[in-house]
Amino acid sequence: MQSLQTKLQGRSAACGVADLHAPCSRQLIFAPVVERAHGRRACQSFRSASAVSGGRVRTVVVRASAAPSPFPKRDARLVLENGSVWHATAFGASGTEIGEVVFNTSLTGYQEIMTDPSYKGQFVAFTCPHIGNVGINNEDMESTKCHLGAIIVRDLSCVVSNYRSKMTLDAYCKKENVIGLGNVDTRALTKVLRETGCLVGVVTTDPTKSDEELVSMAKSWTIVGKDLLSVVSCTEPYEWGKGTSDEWEFNGRVKLAKQHGPFHVVAYDFGIKTNILRRLASFGCRITVVPATYPASEVLKMNPDGVFFSNGPGDPSAAPYAVENAKTILGKKPVFGICMGHQVLGQAFGGKTFKLKFGHHGGNHPIRYMPTGRVEISAQNHNFAVDPTTLPAGVEVTHVNLNDGTCAGMLYKDKKAITIQYHPEASPGPHDADVCFEQFVDMMRAERV
Numbered sequence: 001m002q003s004l005q006t007k008l009q010g011r012s013a014a015c016g017v018a019d020l021h022a023p024c025s026r027q028l029i030f031a032p033v034v035e036r037a038h039g040r041r042a043c044q045s046f047r048s049a050s051a052v053s054g055g056r057v058r059t060v061v062v063r064a065s066a067a068p069s070p071f072p073k074r075d076a077r078l079v080l081e082n083g084s085v086w087h088a089t090a091f092g093a094s095g096t097e098i099g100e101v102v103f104n105t106s107l108t109g110y111q112e113i114m115t116d117p118s119y120k121g122q123f124v125a126f127t128c129p130h131i132g133n134v135g136i137n138n139e140d141m142e143s144t145k146c147h148l149g150a151i152i153v154r155d156l157s158c159v160v161s162n163y164r165s166k167m168t169l170d171a172y173c174k175k176e177n178v179i180g181l182g183n184v185d186t187r188a189l190t191k192v193l194r195e196t197g198c199l200v201g202v203v204t205t206d207p208t209k210s211d212e213e214l215v216s217m218a219k220s221w222t223i224v225g226k227d228l229l230s231v232v233s234c235t236e237p238y239e240w241g242k243g244t245s246d247e248w249e250f251n252g253r254v255k256l257a258k259q260h261g262p263f264h265v266v267a268y269d270f271g272i273k274t275n276i277l278r279r280l281a282s283f284g285c286r287i288t289v290v291p292a293t294y295p296a297s298e299v300l301k302m303n304p305d306g307v308f309f310s311n312g313p314g315d316p317s318a319a320p321y322a323v324e325n326a327k328t329i330l331g332k333k334p335v336f337g338i339c340m341g342h343q344v345l346g347q348a349f350g351g352k353t354f355k356l357k358f359g360h361h362g363g364n365h366p367i368r369y370m371p372t373g374r375v376e377i378s379a380q381n382h383n384f385a386v387d388p389t390t391l392p393a394g395v396e397v398t399h400v401n402l403n404d405g406t407c408a409g410m411l412y413k414d415k416k417a418i419t420i421q422y423h424p425e426a427s428p429g430p431h432d433a434d435v436c437f438e439q440f441v442d443m444m445r446a447e448r449v
């Protein structure tokens, strides 16, 4: 029979041995956690074991004789197109999914990452080793659902501690049908992805599928050439009237911008993140969100002050309709594009996009704003980039990624267009690039006078 202590060690140190050696008073505070994680029976045994120890628990061995296993484990695998097989412990949903594996180096914001629609078609491996510790709340959603296929973590926290948390990450993954893989050596996986570049993988909780079968599945799939914008986009136009509550505000300068608003912005939804809408609203914009395929002629009929092109998943060269719409609008209205929006506008300017080796996914990438030399720390999530050598005269590369020198922002002055490859709206941050929203509002204001 396995002792509870052994089981605790098997699961996570956060709820294990350290607490078993704490003074009794701490054990009593800890008891509800034990009860939640291991069941009432185990908890009762745990309390009595603490009591007999005379105030200090040295060795607690609780035999959970009749209780069912507190940690029923499900096996899972990640099988990569290079033939490697990564054994894991499953959490969240069951099933089999195919996708491109990317690693994200952010230390915070796993909920925002998971609800960013730009991850459709991908699995995110978090390099931060401890994920799930603040649970899932209702406020930090970047969209109404999870579009990514799976998340891969080193250690899923079995303790959730945050006053806003409404559910565990495990429960959320089950609700959103996202497969979770825990106990994966994400450091080793990241090293492989950095060496070889992004790889397609299959995750499965199904033991009947052979490794060979999964490798050939992975080899037969690619994200390149797939239009995923229209898959994640809204289907009907709508007004986004929620505004930005004070709790979300961090930039004192927005009050200044608001005095001149509201500006009417039509936002193309390629998978738009909620915080982009909040930031636009903060700077005095009234926003009409339209589907990815919405005709530019209809947008122009609304006579907006400006048009916004959002972030979105997949290959930017696979959505020619978006590029055509952008071409129609260019020069007629001030435009602003973020990430996929930047890539769509880059193509509308006449440029081309290409796929990066393993992309940029993290919360601390340095960017140089070329006109002043100022360095911004930025949040990033993209696998494709605009090739600056393909851009016509008149397009200025205003932002450069200091890690690899790629194009991170453009200005096409004659066409009243600005673009940013990364995330000035980043939540939970950093906020260094928030000024981009102000620049867009300034362009719209200049058109009014």
Ligand SMILES: NC(=O)CC[C@H](N)C(=O)O
Binding pocket: 118, 310, 311, 312, 313, 314, 315, 316, 338, 339, 340, 341, 381, 382, 383, 384, 385
């Ligand atoms: N966040 C985004 O908009 C991502 C853009 C695009 N899907 C890329 O991977 O480059």
